[in-house]
Amino acid sequence: MKDNMHPESLIMSHGYQSALSEGAVKLPLFLTSTFVFQNAEEGKAFFEIAYGLRKKEDNEQLGLIYSRINNPNLEVLENRLCLWDKADDCAVFESGMSAISTVLLEFLKPGDMLLYSSPTYGGTDHFIHHFLNTIGVDCVCFTANDSKEDIINRINETQKADKLSFIYLETPANPTNDLIDIEMCRKIANHFGTETKKVIVGVDNTYMGPLWCSPLAHGADIVMYSATKYIGGHSDLIAGAVLGNAENIKRVKTLRTFLGNMASPHTCWLLLRSLETLKIRMEQQARNAADVAKFLSAQPKVKKVLYLGNIRDNHASYALFKRQYSSPGAMISFEVEGGEKEAFKFLNNLKLIKLAVSLGSTESLVQHPATMTHAGVDPQTKKEMGISESLVRLSAGVENSEDLIWDINQALEAAYKVS
Ligand SMILES: *Cc1c(COP(=O)(O)O)cnc(C)c1O
Helix, strand or coil: CCCCCHHHHHCCCCCCCCCHHHHCCCCCCCCCCCCCCHHHHHHHHHHHHHCCCCCCCCCCCCCCCCCCCCCCHHHHHHHHHHHHHHCEEEEEECCCCHHHHHHHHHHHHCCCEEEEEECCCCHHHHHHHCCCCHHCCEEEEECCCCHHHHHHHHHHCCCCCHHEEEEEECCCCCCCCCCCHHHHHHHHHHHHCCCCCCCCCEEECCCCCCCCCCHHCCCCCCEEEEECCCCCCCCCCCCCCEEHHHHHHHHHHHHHHHHHCEEHHHHHHHHHHHHHHHHHHHHHHHHHHHHHHHHHHCCCEEEEEEEHHHHCCCCCCHHHHHHHHHCCCCEEEEEECHHHHHHHHHHHHCCCEECCCCCCCCEEECCCCCCCCCCCCCHHHHHHHHCCCCCCEEEEECCCHHHHHHHHCCCCCCCCCCC
């Protein structure tokens, strides 16, 4: 086999041997809770590895034990996800939130400090503010406007800089598309880390991954996904994934074994199917987003279009955009003229595009961040984040862009029609 094949070429077969499944071309769905050991010695050996009682011999694989620990659908999916991010290992979860919360629980202990970028996904924000701080984790935030020096000063001012353990970031930010520099976060982690206590950098790459951004290549230690979004891509499942080096993922998988929040075989099977079309879906979605953004930018009733493809080359974040991403992606936020009333009229008049939260799916979705995904954010913070009452967020699907533009145009006309 050619050794530098692209993920999209390997994704149909990687990690699967037909001979182990009656010659089936596709990995069957393994609906079983437990696996038969050939003999007691084998069972003992598998548990020694699973519980870390001894190191794996060269070429020794962890055998199948019990579906909370491992299952063929889970394992093949994890191997295939590693292709896109060029990661050593991957752990798949029953939701994006369980992926994120398990990582934060594994790498942060009471007394530690978390540095995180704001805004983050609402669920993550809630977990930080209403759970982590109740177990004694100090949480310090920064935004896309803060420089490396600003952030280092802020950490030093806490007088607990030696407690910094984890830097969590989400880029581009939802729903504003603000960019956070992953390499800068790596430098901050190295600044505060020591030989014995490394500071881990974790990136929620849901918005741009795994196709258009590879955080590990920019210095991150851990990548997290809501696989509900692009990776699943059909609005028919909830799942999450975490990728990184063998040592870090082993820790994450060990905690997952005892929290029991792995994805089910059926969810993994659906995700394996989704992965085969991931690249063509995402590319079509990005093309549609470019067409829609161009149309929106020319509409008199549209005040502002937040789309990475609109960053001009004289803008401060242009170099970062070019360095960190290979595409502007398929997420657009835009402000219509007026306030909530006009935004709602526009949303209520769409005929093809669905009014629903979530993103990255085959169908285009719109929602109103101020009253939906970001309803829980306090008014002042919303204002600082730029989440106004007239802001609408759109996730472009794989439809024909002429039809999407037709729909947006007729909904804009209906929203501003004088009756
Ligand atoms: C949806 C989402 C999550 C949460 O994922 P679930 O699969 O819904 O649990 C986390 N981060 C981002 C950026 C998301 O869009």
